[in-house]
Amino acid sequence: MTGGEVAGILVAVFWAILVSFLAVVLVRLAQTLRATTKLVADVTEQAVPLLADASATVRSAQTQLDRVDAIATDVQEVTSNASALSTTVASTFGGPLVKVAAFGYGVRRAMSRKSDDEPAAQSRRTVIVGRTVPAARRKKRRG
Secondary structure (H helix, E strand, O other): OHHHHHHHHHHHHHHHHHHHHHHHHHHHHHHHHHHHHHHHHHHHHHHHHHHHHHHHHHHHHHHHHHHHHHHHHHHHHHHHHHHHHHHHHHHHHHHHHHHHHHOOOOOOOOOOOOOOOOOOOOOOOOEOOEEEOOOHHOOOOOH
């Protein structure tokens, strides 16, 4: 064998090893692509129903929030109406009721007076830092 033949055989062996190496790399790459494709398909199969459920849940929550908003608006309106009614009743009946109560107090007081027209003894109260001293204790001090 001549030097040219040996070089040709070495080049052929080099190309054979290179082609074999590239074939192994391409086979592994194909396997990786198949696995990735299967993984993406599995994730898609699971994700689509989950997204649909999440979308339905968000729509349901929005509906419930709309209902709560409507209820809160109604409660605010009822509260406003009750406040207006309370103010109207207080202004309409407040003054006359005070007058009737004062008249009733005066009548009771007049009826409770002694028959000999003696003025009723006025009770005096002593206030000590936020409390009233009972009448029995005041009489003991005087005597």
